[in-house]
Each structure stands twice: as C-alpha cells, then as structure tokens.
Amino acid sequence: MRHDPLRNRKGQFVIEAVLLMVVGVSFFIWGTNQLREQKILAKLIGGPWEKVSGMIESGVWETPDKARANHPNQIDRSLTIDPKG
Numbered sequence: 690m691r692h693d694p695l696r697n698r699k700g701q702f703v704i705e706a707v708l709l710m711v712v713g714v715s716f717f718i719w720g721t722n723q724l725r726e727q728k729i730l731a732k733l734i735g736g737p738w739e740k741v742s743g744m745i746e747s748g749v750w751e752t753p754d755k756a757r758a759n760h761p762n763q764i765d766r767s768l769t770i771d772p773k774g
Contacts, residue, residue, distance in 0.1 A: 724730060743749055743756030751759065 705728040739752045740750050743751045745751045746753050747756035747760040749759040
C-alpha cells in the first residue's frame with residue numbers, strides 16, 4: 690500500500706474551520722460597524738422615546754415641544770371664580 694500525498698485529507702478540516710472563522714469574524718466586524726455608523730440602536734431607543742417623553746411631560750403622544758402646546762394647562766378656561774368676569 691503506497692502513501693499518496695494528494696489523497697491525504699487530514700488537514701482539510703482545519704483549513705475549512707479556519708476559513709469559516711475568518712468569514713464569520715469578518716461578517717461580525719462588518720455588522721457591528723454598520724450598527725455604529727447608521728446608529729440603528731440609537732434610533733430604536735431614541736426614536737420612540739421622543740413621544741414617550743411628550744406623554745410623560747404633557748399627557749399627549751407627541752414630541753415634547755408639540756405636546757406642551759396641547760397640555761390641559763394651556764387651554765383657555767371658560768369659567769372663572771368671579772361670576773362678574
């Protein structure tokens with residue numbers, strides 16, 4: 690039985706594993722860079738928070754500057770304590 694070096698596949702698994710790791714790490718680095726550059730997480734957290742902040746401050750589902758104008762304290766009152774007024 691002759692030993693044929695072209696049919697020796699002992700190192701093929703290691704080479705394929707290293708190549709898959711390189712591809713996986715490259716994809717992970719690319720993905721994290723995209724998340725940072727496009728600020729996707731900041732948009733997911735900060736975008737809805739604007740309207741929640743308006744609801745907390747003024748009780749209206751708008752951004753805080755728009756919600757302040759719709760706050761019940763900003764409505765002109767039709768009744769007064771003084772009946773003559």
